[in-house]
Amino acid sequence: MMGREARATLIRLWARQILETITLVLLMLLIIRITLQNFHIDGHSMEPTLHDQEYILVNKAAYLLQEPARGDIIVFQYPRNPQENYIKRIIATPGDRISIQKNTVIVDGTTLHERYVNKDDPYNPYPTINQRVVGANQYFVMGDNRGNSSDSRAWGMVPRQNIIGKAVVVYWPFDVDNFGLLPNMSDVFAHVR
Incomplete structure (x- = not known):
């Protein structure tokens, strides 16, 4: 069974990973928006x-x-x-x-x-x-x-x-x-x- 401190550390690691992933996706979308444009x-x-x-x-x-x-x-x-x-x-x-x-x-x-x-x-x-x-x-x-x-x-x-x-x-x-x-x-x- 996991202790309270270990659980808190695990939640912080997951939160950090999610935040990093969201930041990376937003950065990639920004770069794509700056460099590519669709045209009809x-x-x-x-x-x-x-x-x-x-x-x-x-x-x-x-x-x-x-x-x-x-x-x-x-x-x-x-x-x-x-x-x-x-x-x-x-x-x-x-x-x-x-x-x-x-x-x-x-x-x-x-x-x-x-x-x-x-x-x-x-x-x-x-x-x-x-x-x-x-x-x-x-x-x-x-x-x-x-x-x-x-x-x-x-x-x-x-x-x-x-x-x-x-x-x-x-x-x-x-x-x-x-x-x-x-x-x-x-x-x-x-x-x-």
Whole structure:
């Protein structure tokens, strides 16, 4: 049989363990909340990579130690209305020269072979762009569904401070063809300086 003092010690140990567990869980939840955010896709501008009504996770800490890169899919505050969040692919980074002629995208003299672009909608509703230079701390973004995307061709560059994070995972719904990690498309830009 356990004495009164031994029982009190055991209760203190259990209470301490429970408190430590609760503190650890709360700390983990805080870290997850700071670094990850869910995002709901509303529209078809990123087809076929992302679909309307999907849910994704955005890594808000992705650019703490590195700069956003060509090919990254980012969520950002729309420059004309910071209350709205958009999702697009980075095509050109600070200092790049970009040209777009119909469906051909050229970055720093290199023609991109963009396998992620929606081939079913090749229409480009925007005028030709010739040798536009991407300014410091700015990014040129486009949707993968080029005929149905409001992007840098229409309203200009995305300032660095507007970037919320990098899209990394499609987590809902389960039955889509792109469930899970988003593919890395950096090889499309491998020959750009």
